[in-house]
Amino acid sequence: MSSPVLFAEGLRKRFGGYYALDGFDLSVPAGTVCGLLGPNGAGKTTVLRILSTLMRPDGGRATVNGFDVARQAAEVRNHIGMIGQQSTVDDILTGRENLALWGRLYHLSAANARRRADELLEQFGLTAAGSKQVKHYSGGMRRRLDLASSFITAPSVMFLDEPTAGLDPRNRIEMWSAVRALALGGTTVLLTTQLLDEADQLADQIVLMDGGREIASGTPDELKARTGGDWIDVTVRNIAEIPAAAGVMARTAGGRLQTTPAENRVSAAVTNRQHALTDVTRALHAAGIDAEDVTLRRATLDEVFLLLTGQDLEGEEAS
Amino acid sequence: MNGFVEALADGAVVAKRNLIKVKRVPDLIVFATLSPIMFVLLFAYVFGSAIEIPGMNYREFLMAGIFAQTVVFGATITGTGLAEDMQKGIIDRFRSLPMARSAVLIGRTTSDLLNNVIVIVVMSVTGLIVGWRIHSSFLEALAGFGVMLLFAYAISWGMAVVGLAVRSPEVVNNASFIVIFPLTFIANTFVGTTNLPGPLKAFAEWNPISAVTQAARELFGNTSPGFPAPDVWPLRHPVLASVLWSLVILAVFIPLAIRQYRKAVSR
Ligand SMILES: Nc1ncnc2c1ncn2[C@@H]1O[C@H](COP(=O)(O)OP(=O)(O)OP(=O)(O)O)[C@@H](O)[C@H]1O
Ligand SMILES: [Mg+2]
Numbered sequence: 001m002s003s004p005v006l007f008a009e010g011l012r013k014r015f016g017g018y019y020a021l022d023g024f025d026l027s028v029p030a031g032t033v034c035g036l037l038g039p040n041g042a043g044k045t046t047v048l049r050i051l052s053t054l055m056r057p058d059g060g061r062a063t064v065n066g067f068d069v070a071r072q073a074a075e076v077r078n079h080i081g082m083i084g085q086q087s088t089v090d091d092i093l094t095g096r097e098n099l100a101l102w103g104r105l106y107h108l109s110a111a112n113a114r115r116r117a118d119e120l121l122e123q124f125g126l127t128a129a130g131s132k133q134v135k136h137y138s139g140g141m142r143r144r145l146d147l148a149s150s151f152i153t154a155p156s157v158m159f160l161d162e163p164t165a166g167l168d169p170r171n172r173i174e175m176w177s178a179v180r181a182l183a184l185g186g187t188t189v190l191l192t193t194q195l196l197d198e199a200d201q202l203a204d205q206i207v208l209m210d211g212g213r214e215i216a217s218g219t220p221d222e223l224k225a226r227t228g229g230d231w232i233d234v235t236v237r238n239i240a241e242i243p244a245a246a247g248v249m250a251r252t253a254g255g256r257l258q259t260t261p262a263e264n265r266v267s268a269a270v271t272n273r274q275h276a277l278t279d280v281t282r283a284l285h286a287a288g289i290d291a292e293d294v295t296l297r298r299a300t301l302d303e304v305f306l307l308l309t310g311q312d313l314e315g316e317e318a319s
Numbered sequence: 320m321n322g323f324v325e326a327l328a329d330g331a332v333v334a335k336r337n338l339i340k341v342k343r344v345p346d347l348i349v350f351a352t353l354s355p356i357m358f359v360l361l362f363a364y365v366f367g368s369a370i371e372i373p374g375m376n377y378r379e380f381l382m383a384g385i386f387a388q389t390v391v392f393g394a395t396i397t398g399t400g401l402a403e404d405m406q407k408g409i410i411d412r413f414r415s416l417p418m419a420r421s422a423v424l425i426g427r428t429t430s431d432l433l434n435n436v437i438v439i440v441v442m443s444v445t446g447l448i449v450g451w452r453i454h455s456s457f458l459e460a461l462a463g464f465g466v467m468l469l470f471a472y473a474i475s476w477g478m479a480v481v482g483l484a485v486r487s488p489e490v491v492n493n494a495s496f497i498v499i500f501p502l503t504f505i506a507n508t509f510v511g512t513t514n515l516p517g518p519l520k521a522f523a524e525w526n527p528i529s530a531v532t533q534a535a536r537e538l539f540g541n542t543s544p545g546f547p548a549p550d551v552w553p554l555r556h557p558v559l560a561s562v563l564w565s566l567v568i569l570a571v572f573i574p575l576a577i578r579q580y581r582k583a584v585s586r
Contacts, residue, residue, distance in 0.1 A: 052415050053414075092340055105418055
């Protein structure tokens with residue numbers, strides 16, 4: 001296998017007495033999408049800022065396409081595009097003007113910048129809105145324009161910091177397909193997100209972070225397998241039946257147990273996939289518990305996170 | 320050298336970005352010119368009748384002072400503009416580009432300089448309407464405007480450091496008001512300095528804004544033999560003093576601003 005496009009080893013970054021990154025490693029092969037997933041303050045943005053040369057690490061090292069981010073920052077900048085957590089396109093300019101302006105900053109001639117602007121509007125599905133001022137754009141169009149504005153030179157690496165934060169589901173899905181298209185075109189993408197769904201949908205490789213370190217990494221499926229793979233959810237009609245249902249499931253499913261009283265639900269990790277559904281249904285029936293719904297499913301990334309940190313992604317302690 | 324030319328070209332693009340904004344959202348420049356117009360009218364008609372300048376019309380004396388105050392305030396938008404770009408993450412985007420570190424600052428200070436030119440034109444017209452006249456040659460008058468704009472440009476670089484360090488446009492705005500407002504009043508801008516109490520008098524006489532004002536007054540021919548400049552070096556050689564002040568401020572703040580830009584961390 002060729003050497004990774006993005007590589008980090010033992011990255012540390014200190015703010016005052018607090019380590020925002022505390023020995024962070026990363027390795028992303030060419031043309032893949034890597035998702036940094038973690039709660040607020042995990043250090044996701046800090047990783048992106050260091051890799052995109054905006055910030056120097058206090059320890060460790062990192063390379064982009066083999067160039068050291070601290071010592072060869074200028075070369076690195078020739079290979080990357082980034083969109084920050086906030087949108088940076090100008091409201092009062094039109095989409096086309098925004099792109100032409102960024103094109104000029106990438107040292108295209110005025111004519112080339114205009115031509116490239118049109119190509120990018122086309123590529124990111126914004127041709128119809130190209131002559132409108134950005135203040136009339138939807139959140140999703142704005143984000144796609146952000147993406148386009150950092151893709152002027154078709155860099156081989158794109159850093160996206162929470163690219164879909166604040167978007168409604170439809171806009172989010174549009175943004176996802178734009179990101180997928182970039183990856184299909186061979187661009188290596190490193191994105192951060194707090195949404196499990198997003199990492200699940202987009203990433204070839206997920207790095208789960210908390211407190212400035214990686215706590216797990218792998219493909220979405222590998223990570224889900226970490227919790228035992230499959231879970232069974234039982235929804236009872238009456239909240240009072242939860243303890244009894246939990247008792248039954250602890251005996252029959254065999255794995256970890258989790259209750260969600262607000263939704264009248266008990267979940268259990270499954271050790272024996274083949275018989276789990278019938279075993280649990282039968283045992284519930286025998287115990288006289290009236291189950292409204294019994295389903296078998298893959299673990300969610302939230303459960304992986306919970307398992308590894310004892311916290312869910314919103315940072316609440318599990319009960 | 321090549322890098323410098325490139326920085327200028329990038330700076331021009333950044334300046335264009337800022338200027339398009341001014342064109343499409345003219346409120347900014349409208350308010351930037353309305354307040355000096357108001358000042359001209361207030362001072363000319365309200366205080367003008369109370370303040371006596373021997374041997375000349377107060378309105379003639381006043382204009383250079385108002386010009387100086389206004390362009391210095393005009394320069395503070397460099398700070399608010401950069402703080403705003405900082406807050407919005409735009410500086411981060413710029414910094415991730417293969418672009419000279421000084422380009423954004425060159426662009427910003429240049430567009431703010433052009434704003435000041437517009438403001439000066441509007442004020443000159445207002446001044447002419449209320450009876451201000453230039454009694455020198457065309458070239459001298461141009462030099463008078465040049466001295467003020469150079470000084471304002473230098474202040475812009477100082478404000479760039481403040482804007483990048485403070486990162487909140489509101490705070491930059493308030494802070495610069497608190498510092499610059501007294502600075503432009505404890506000077507020879509609106510009254511003579513001779514009657515000020517001791518320490519204030521010394522401050523006013525050495526205040527760079529006084530030198531700039533005096534330089535403009537002399538270059539516009541708005542002086543009177545009945546009201547000579549106080550016998551301190553910067554006010555006896557105001558043009559030289561103003562240029563020196565400007566160069567010193569530039570020499571200190573350009574490197575500081577570039578350094579601050581390089582390590583700027585937006586949150
Ligand atoms: N410039 C800074 N000065 C001080 N502390 C900082 C700075 N930048 C980040 N931090 C701190 O470092 C930690 C990690 O921050 P970072 O922005 O990388 O987190 P994140 O995972 O991107 O979080 P979010 O999901 O909120 O964007 C946080 O505790 C944050 O408060
Ligand atoms: Mg972040």
